[in-house]
Amino acid sequence: MKIGSTRIEVVIADVKAKIATVIYLPGTRLPSVRAAAKNHSFSPSTVVEAYERLQADGVIYSRPGAGFYVAESTLPLSLADIAPKLDRAVDPLWVSRQSLETSDNALKPGCGWLPPDWLYEEGMRRGLRSVAKGSASVMSEYATPLGLLELRQLLTRRMVGLGINAEPSQVMLTESGTQAIDLICRFLLTPGDTVVVDDPCYFNFHALLKAHRVKVVGVPYTSTGPDVDVFAAVLDEHKPRLYITNAAIHNPTGATLSPATAYKVLQLAQSAGLYIIEDDIFADFEITPATRLAALDGLSQVFYIGSFSKTLSASLRCGYIAAPTAWVESLLDLKIATGFGGGQLAAAVVLSALTDSGYRKHMNAMHLRLAKARSQTLPRLAKLGIVPCLLPQAGMFLWCQLPDGNNAAELANACLAKGVLLAPGNVFSQAQNAEHFMRFNVAQASDARIYEVLAESLD
């Protein structure tokens, strides 16, 4: 090895070591060639050569006239890097980003929420006006650590209707349903733990769990809940710490947990010491309440969470956790440490809108409107050979199989190019075996253009 080559490698090793020990972070500008040469007492040409090799390896990149920078891909907590890269069309974060970024007028049958004019706009306006006239404290002050008492009391009364007995002191308000889940995960999980999810499941669970750097194992979801035999085998083999699932109307399948499955799942969880997050954000869409794990369990190992973004407003951020009593204090400490106090304002608007007599009427009208949208969407999809795996009792989703020979990710890419955002099966699937499935939101599926684009793009 020539001396020149050794010196170049010294510079390369030095840069790589600083990246590995996170002294240089992605986006860090490297010392200038002149400065690095001086530091090492090498010639500038040695440094130029070293930087060029690092650049060729993708470790750094240059900006003309501005120097060299550490490349993004070395990011320690790039969510994209923790798990293998997926096709953008089946990357859960990409679907979230697309849904959030596309304009109101875009066609997005793959979107996970209702169009704004389906939400409780009038109740929200009334709630805002009432808060605008209300107490200075609600207007200006931090909430107590648990959050607005009146809303927590209301939530416990609503839970009673689902068979869940919680004290207001067990209910903690959060900034959103997602933040509620994240907070519990921060509390329960350490990197390397194993978490069970349904396969398919709400795709943001995958993104969230990546951020926690845990191992994720999927259990096939049937029309009555998770496959109990697989669930038992997974507990045996993987000793998971946590199971995250949707209550009531399952996302994306629209299936309903049966009492027998709920009972078996809970029995297995209890004997394995497995904790459960039961995410019940679609509760108010139900017509007949299904069994809740939190009801059977009595909030002993189940954390029950909810929010109002699917029915009242996604613009007003407010979620909640009903937690086992023993955990409340520690969750509160974590909430304060990572977000400080909550506000009273969002909670007060939610309280006003939920207690207002119009809310029940609004939801009754919503049930009918969704049933109608479902019955209109089904034949339009059927004409294209797209068939639901089951007929949901309620909610906005249809989990459908594509006609033979069609790949959901390819179809989603083709349709996106024509302005239609779809939600291909594999964004929901841990095992990545849902490539022939697609989730449709019937409330976002009325425009005839969607079916034209689908027809053009299907094989």
Next chain:
Amino acid sequence: MKIGSTRIEVVIADVKAKIATVIYLPGTRLPSVRAAAKNHSFSPSTVVEAYERLQADGVIYSRPGAGFYVAESTLPLSLADIAPKLDRAVDPLWVSRQSLETSDNALKPGCGWLPPDWLYEEGMRRGLRSVAKGSASVMSEYATPLGLLELRQLLTRRMVGLGINAEPSQVMLTESGTQAIDLICRFLLTPGDTVVVDDPCYFNFHALLKAHRVKVVGVPYTSTGPDVDVFAAVLDEHKPRLYITNAAIHNPTGATLSPATAYKVLQLAQSAGLYIIEDDIFADFEITPATRLAALDGLSQVFYIGSFSKTLSASLRCGYIAAPTAWVESLLDLKIATGFGGGQLAAAVVLSALTDSGYRKHMNAMHLRLAKARSQTLPRLAKLGIVPCLLPQAGMFLWCQLPDGNNAAELANACLAKGVLLAPGNVFSQAQNAEHFMRFNVAQASDARIYEVLAESLD
């Protein structure tokens, strides 16, 4: 060893192993004596004895008639357990909890925010009314991932006044200033990293960093910023990843970063590849703007954050990050994964209140009001021998030395018993060497009862 004793130890070891491997979490109910006896094929009396020994050791506890439960203290992410336990009076979380939990009428000169009637109530009411009449989209929909464009544009214009040049595409709205810091920490830090803070510093930084399980090193804060020599030595010795500091009016000291110190700190940080979070939540209290690290650095290694909870309302949750361009995309992914979309509503109310012509008048009046409160508080404290370490140019805090022979934590405990919440020095101090100091909030210090209680309690 008797066989009986061995069997007891088998049961004990089994329970302890399940706790250690987090199969049993705190609050988990242990199998009943009968069930455990059956599992192990031991007699019930063996299990009873094992459970009693575990209980005597504090590993489990019993609830009469309800069985045995794993004790709280074995909690994996109990913030209290990650660092050594402090006297409750100097536990940062305890001061936060007390401040958030005490009623509006309590005397809390230790509180970190203004009384509600000092905030911009009229602007908030106007903002809420205007949103209540505004677009359905603001009322109902998720914001785009970065958050409301008009507010981000306004924030960049405000930053220009401080010499910080940021594009609206570098500004990301968050649920609060604390959440902004937490998000950056999640992104930058892994457990075991080292973080530098000012000593003293805002006490919630300690709580937040505990939740990230990092090593924290303090650098003494002088009247012009951190002690530069110690700062340099800390970078050398500990190779920290991040420095978190307050911009402008330092909490708790009220000191102002000088241009010379800012320059040196930034130079040291840049050559060490150290990232900085500059928390500027007190910006609008300044009369003459001090130097910002983010301005000198050009948002290359500095993350600049702010919120509106100290001036507009703590009830409306909205904060922001101005981040180095290279980091924005990954921060957005993390924000979506852990909190999904933000709302438009809080941002719209903030936008309305800040652009409303009354805000500047409100803040001008606030400056005068604070100056008056400061001039009234100083002689009242001086009469008790409590002397500020420096006279702040602005803001609400006075960082004071107690008369000889007084310990701040003891004084805080004594005063709390008499209904006065204080903020003793050591809640702010990493080195725990501020036992003779106390932070007073002049806006919360007008009541004569405070000085009576202090006089009674001082040695």
